[in-house]
Amino acid sequence: MSDSGKGSDTxxxxxxxxxxxxxLGIVDRWQRAPIWMKLPVVLAVVSFCFYLPFLNILxxxxxxxxxxxxxxxxxxxxxxxxxYMIVAVGLNVVIGLAGxxxxxxxxxxALGAYSVALFGSSSSPVTxxxxxxxxxxxxxxxxxxxCIPLAIxxxxxxxxxxxxxxxxxxxxxxxxxxxxxxxxxxxxxxNATDVTGGPKGVIGIPKPPGPVDADGRDFFxxxxxxxxxxxxxxxLFLLMFLVRRLxxxxxxxxxxxxxxxxxxxxxxxxxxxxxxLWAFAIGAMLGAIAGLLFASKQGVVEPNGFKLNxxxxxxxxxxxxxxxxxxxxxxxxxxxxxxxxxxxxxxxWRPFGFGVALVAVMVLRPQGLIPNxxxxxxxEDRKAEAEEAAVDV
Amino acid sequence: xxxxxxxxxxxxxxxNGLTKGAIYALVALGYTLVYGVLRLINFAHSEVFMVGTWxxxxxxTVLGATxxxxxxxxILATALAALAAVVASASTALIVERVAYRPLxxxxxxxxxxxxxxxxxxxxxxxxxxxVFRVFFGPPFGRALVSIPSLIDTExxxxxxxxxxxxxxxxxxxxxxxxxxxxxxxxNKTRLGRGVRAVAQDPDTAALMxxxxxxxxxxxxxxxxxxAGVASILYTMNYDITKFDIGFLIGVKAFTxxxxxxxxxxxxxxxxxxxxxxxxxxxxxxxxxxxxxxTAFVVxxxxxxxxxxxxxxxxxxxxxx
Numbered sequence: 001m002s003d004s005g006k007g008s009d010t011x012x013x014x015x016x017x018x019x020x021x022x023x024l025g026i027v028d029r030w031q032r033a034p035i036w037m038k039l040p041v042v043l044a045v046v047s048f049c050f051y052l053p054f055l056n057i058l059x060x061x062x063x064x065x066x067x068x069x070x071x072x073x074x075x076x077x078x079x080x081x082x083x084y085m086i087v088a089v090g091l092n093v094v095i096g097l098a099g100x101x102x103x104x105x106x107x108x109x110a111l112g113a114y115s116v117a118l119f120g121s122s123s124s125p126v127t128x129x130x131x132x133x134x135x136x137x138x139x140x141x142x143x144x145x146x147c148i149p150l151a152i153x154x155x156x157x158x159x160x161x162x163x164x165x166x167x168x169x170x171x172x173x174x175x176x177x178x179x180x181x182x183x184x185x186x187x188x189x190x191n192a193t194d195v196t197g198g199p200k201g202v203i204g205i206p207k208p209p210g211p212v213d214a215d216g217r218d219f220f221x222x223x224x225x226x227x228x229x230x231x232x233x234x235x236l237f238l239l240m241f242l243v244r245r246l247x248x249x250x251x252x253x254x255x256x257x258x259x260x261x262x263x264x265x266x267x268x269x270x271x272x273x274x275x276x277l278w279a280f281a282i283g284a285m286l287g288a289i290a291g292l293l294f295a296s297k298q299g300v301v302e303p304n305g306f307k308l309n310x311x312x313x314x315x316x317x318x319x320x321x322x323x324x325x326x327x328x329x330x331x332x333x334x335x336x337x338x339x340x341x342x343x344x345x346x347x348x349w350r351p352f353g354f355g356v357a358l359v360a361v362m363v364l365r366p367q368g369l370i371p372n373x374x375x376x377x378x379x380e381d382r383k384a385e386a387e388e389a390a391v392d393v
Numbered sequence: 394x395x396x397x398x399x400x401x402x403x404x405x406x407x408x409n410g411l412t413k414g415a416i417y418a419l420v421a422l423g424y425t426l427v428y429g430v431l432r433l434i435n436f437a438h439s440e441v442f443m444v445g446t447w448x449x450x451x452x453x454t455v456l457g458a459t460x461x462x463x464x465x466x467x468i469l470a471t472a473l474a475a476l477a478a479v480v481a482s483a484s485t486a487l488i489v490e491r492v493a494y495r496p497l498x499x500x501x502x503x504x505x506x507x508x509x510x511x512x513x514x515x516x517x518x519x520x521x522x523x524x525v526f527r528v529f530f531g532p533p534f535g536r537a538l539v540s541i542p543s544l545i546d547t548e549x550x551x552x553x554x555x556x557x558x559x560x561x562x563x564x565x566x567x568x569x570x571x572x573x574x575x576x577x578x579x580x581n582k583t584r585l586g587r588g589v590r591a592v593a594q595d596p597d598t599a600a601l602m603x604x605x606x607x608x609x610x611x612x613x614x615x616x617x618x619x620x621a622g623v624a625s626i627l628y629t630m631n632y633d634i635t636k637f638d639i640g641f642l643i644g645v646k647a648f649t650x651x652x653x654x655x656x657x658x659x660x661x662x663x664x665x666x667x668x669x670x671x672x673x674x675x676x677x678x679x680x681x682x683x684x685x686x687x688t689a690f691v692v693x694x695x696x697x698x699x700x701x702x703x704x705x706x707x708x709x710x711x712x713x714x
Contacts, residue, residue, distance in 0.1 A: 101505060165698050171504070172434055173697055176652055179645070180690030191683045308645075312512050319509045352520035358513030359493050366502040379502065386501035 027373070049233055052078055053226035065341045072341050075225035079297060081337045082232040083290050088317045088333035089236070089243055089326060090286025095315065096323035096372065097252065098279035099259030100167070101175040104182025105314050107162075108155050108284040110306035112291030114189060115151035117202040117301045120144055124202045125195055144206045144296070151292045152285050159284030160277060167276045182311050190303040201302030205295050220297075228297045235293065239286060240326060246282070247326075255279055259324075260378065320361055322368025324375040331370050399678045404556025406674050412562045412631065414670020415569035419624035420647035421654070421662040422576060423486070423617030429593045429657035430613045433504050436511035437493070439644020440518035441486045441618050445625025446635035447522060448481035449474040450533065450541050459542045467544045471626075479622035486618030487611060489514050495607075515640070523637035536637055543633045565627045572623050573663050576616065580659060589613060593657070642686075646673075649693050655703030664704055 030038070053075045055061055064074045087109060094102045118126040119142040127141045142150065166177045189196045196202070208231065210219025220227055246252050254275040257265035266272050295301045313336060321332020340350050361369065367376045399406060420442050427435040452458075458470035493510040526534035533539045551558040580586035591599035592609045600606050628643075629635060646669060654665025669689055676688035696704065 095505070101508070165694070169697060169701055172428070172432075172656070173652060173701070175434065175508070176648060177690075177694055177697060180649070180693060183645075184687050184690055187684070187687050191681075316509055316512065319505060323505070348524045351516055352525055355513045355516030355520060358516065359510050362506050362510045362513065363493065363496045366497060366500055366506045379500070382501040382503070386499065 046237070050230060053229055063342070065338075065344070071344060073225060075229050077338065077341045079225060079229040079232055080294075080341075081334055082229060082236050083294050084314075084317065084337045085330050085333040086232070086236050086239060086290040086293070087287055087314055088321065088329040089239055090283045090290065091314050091318050092323060092326065092329040093243060093246075093255075093286070094279050094283035095318050096325070096329065096375075097247065097255040097259065098276055099171075099255075100276060100279060101171055101315075102178045102280070102283065103175050103308075103311055103315065104162075104178035104180070104185075105283070105287055106306050106308065106311040107178075107182040107185035108158065108287030109291040109294075109310070109314075110185050110189060110303075111155050111158055111284075112151045112288030113295035113301045113306070114196065114202070114291075115154045115288070116144070116147040116292045116295050117205045118196065119150055120147045120206040120296075121202050121204040123204045125193075125197055141206065144208055147206070148289075148292065151288045155284040155288030156281050159281035162284075163277045163280035167273060167280065179308065179311070182306075182308055186303050186306050186308075189306070196303070199303060201300055201305075203300045205299050205301065207296055207299075222299075225297075228293075232293055235289065239289070243282075243286075244326065251275060251278060256374075316358060320358070320368060322371040322375070324372030325368070325370055328368050328370035328372065332368070335369075396679070399675060402555065402678075404553060406678055407671060408556060408558050408562050410671030410674035411667055412565045412670070413674060414650070414667035415566045416624050416628050416631075416643070416666075417647045417650045417669055418663045418666025419569050419572060419620050419627070420643060421651040421666050422573070422620040422659065424648050424651040425654075425656055425659060425662045426589075426613045426617045426620075428651070430589060430610060431494075431498075433494075433507045434511070434648065435486075435489075435494075435614075435617070436508060436644070437489045437514040437518065438486070438617065438621065439640035439647070440515040441482045441489070441640075442621040442625050442628075442643060442647075443522065443635070443637070443640035444485045444518065445478040445482040445622040446541070446629050446639060448477040448622075449626055449629045450539065450635055452477045453542055453544070458544055460544060460546065462544065470544060471630075474629075475623070475626045478626045479619045482622030482625060483615045483618035485518070486614040486621070490611065490614040498610075519637055519640070534637075538634055538636045541629045541633050541635055543630075545630065561631050565631055568623065568627050570663070572620060573659070576620065577659050579616075585609075585612060646689060649689055653693055653696055653703055655705040658703070658705050661703055661705035668704070 055064065061067070065071045065077045066074045087105070090108075091102065091105050094100050094105070118124045121127060122139045122141040124141075130136065131138060131140055162178065162181050166174055169177065190199050192198070207218065207220040210227075213219055213224070217223065220231070247255075254265070254270045254272075257268065257270050258272050258275060262272050317332040317336045318329045319332070320336065321330065322328025336354075340354070343350065343353075346353065365371075367379045371379075420438070423438045423441065424435060427433065427438070452474040453470055456466070456470045456473065458466055462470070489511075493514045494507060497506055497510065522534055523536050545560065547559050547561050549557040550560045550563055580589055588599070588604045588609045589612065591602065591604050592606055596606060599609075647666070650665035650669045651662050652665070653669055654661025654663065669692070672692050673685050673689055677685040680688075
């Protein structure tokens, strides 16, 4: 499909409003605003994000999740939200941009978590084996900073290993094969006790290095959770920037073309397989980074933390928010992580409510809550086609 | 690697595998039918099966049937339970179609959206039995494993060399194969079945020829649900349990079986299901039951790599049908 008929993301033909003036949506206005107007707003939003853990002024403090004793620590919830936002941004590359249905994303998340656990913890089977083989002192482990490239490398390799044979399959088969992959990773983590610690998991996962604070504690510790949140936030902003650059590059346009019509994209000279593999590998990498952050803060990992349901949750974040649109998936991740924590008092009713909400949102708004505009137009096209077909019959 | 034990009792393991596989095959039919006609994976189908097992429990409880009941009671209870399971499963499937799929079909939404609503539906169904019903009706609803009275004692009926085959295994496999043949005949020989094949082949042309698409789609969900209902009565007879989340793993396996045999192909579902069951039992003997699920998926990936359309190929609409 060519661009000419539909217009690209930036050059949307404005609808005519009253008085014949172009009717501009908030997104159009934002895109047309000069940089000196944008910058303060961005700065304000970013600083508000950093300030969130200390939000204590009523009535705004109602958003906090720890207003009563039963609630979860607010900073921890914020941290988890941001970690899942990273996941959503990564999965959005795979599902939203390249249009590949990955139901085993939790596998990459687990890979990231386990690579920092197995190499960074001095009590993991892997480091103990390394200590014995290479003659390092007891208590030696791979430093945290070195675990990051390790995790990324593992995820990239896993993404390519999984993608290379399966990306040639049709979409539906890809779904089941990736789902199988997610389960295989979890079962291996559970069963290969000699390497992964088995069902009990790994403890003593290292934390990022940092200066000792005024209270004499490590900078990243279990009490000052807001620092973890800040760290995750910085990582998220960095990754968002990188993915945004990719989206607007040759790679991003190729993904778009493949998503809309793979055959047409091929005819136009896009190496579909190569770019799909790239999407897979980049998505895997982001998943692993999120898993690494999560494991490092948690201090322990166990295989049961990476069940298939989590994969479905990730996909739901992307689709509910509006797949293909970064703001949308961030919003989706926020809703799906935050609401259950905020409404903790509903207890066992939450999964039921989540199911109902999932169906309701998708039936009423198939394009997602904050859709990608191009994607929304694709959906409208499809709807129009369906209506025409119905009239024909 | 425990080859000697596998070789030694190969007959026993094969019989176990076929029993397991027959259940997978019946559930797989639901996936295959819907996929063949709508080109979408009905992820809520696993819960359709789960609802069936609860219907069986319900009938047994209402009739007060237990293992010590008389012969007449056992026959009555089993027949009624089978009927209830089929009706419950088929209507669940139909409700899912009406609530979650039809509105989206009207909008011609992409498959991903169907997937999410299906996940939502299965969550709702699971939670109905796992929590909501418990709040209103109390136990046995809830998150605990529930045992279902075993009406027919397991006996050895056949002795083939070292292999002894129980009545349950025979009932399950024969029951599954009979249902499968019945469905295959229905789709291939009757007028309604011709409609199903027509829509699977080319929905637009079928509509022009006067096939009511919506009715065919409803029929497909009812057929798939009914097969899941039969699977649930056979399952409860064999394993005597149910649980609110029992459907998930069986659903995943059944879907794997459907893809393995060639999704959209009814006979493929049978082949895929039986093969998957046997492979699982063999591998759990060879390695350990911990690795059962890994083997299932590895086999699937291997088959798809060398035969991307499954063992028998996809063909509810094409070629033969």
